[in-house]
Amino acid sequence: MGAALSRARQSVTSKTEDDVVEARIAEMVEIGAGFDFGLRGTFCSGPLRDQAFHGTYSVETRTGSLSLGA
Known part of the structure; x- marks a missing residue:
């Protein structure tokens, strides 16, 4: 993973198939050419x-995935 872009805690709201959830992003790290990010945080x-949770997000495709656990 590349350099850490942000260590500030930021809340985001996402819609899933079943619910709307709020999460606090604790860390976002650039992966590769800057269109993909590794994420770590906590559901709120x-x-x-x-x-x-930890996961990834692609700015280019506007998709990502999350897994439970640190």
């Missing part, structure tokens, strides 16, 4: 509240 709402 819903049944996953207070659970840690």
Whole structure:
């Protein structure tokens, strides 16, 4: 992974197939040419509240994935 872009905590809201969830992004790291990012954070709402996650997001395709756990 590349350099850390942001260590500030930022809240984001996302719609899933089943619900709308809010998450706090603790770290976002650039991967490769700058269109993909590694994410780490904690859910702030819903049944996953207070659970840690990690994942990826592509700015180019506007898609990503999250997995539970740090």
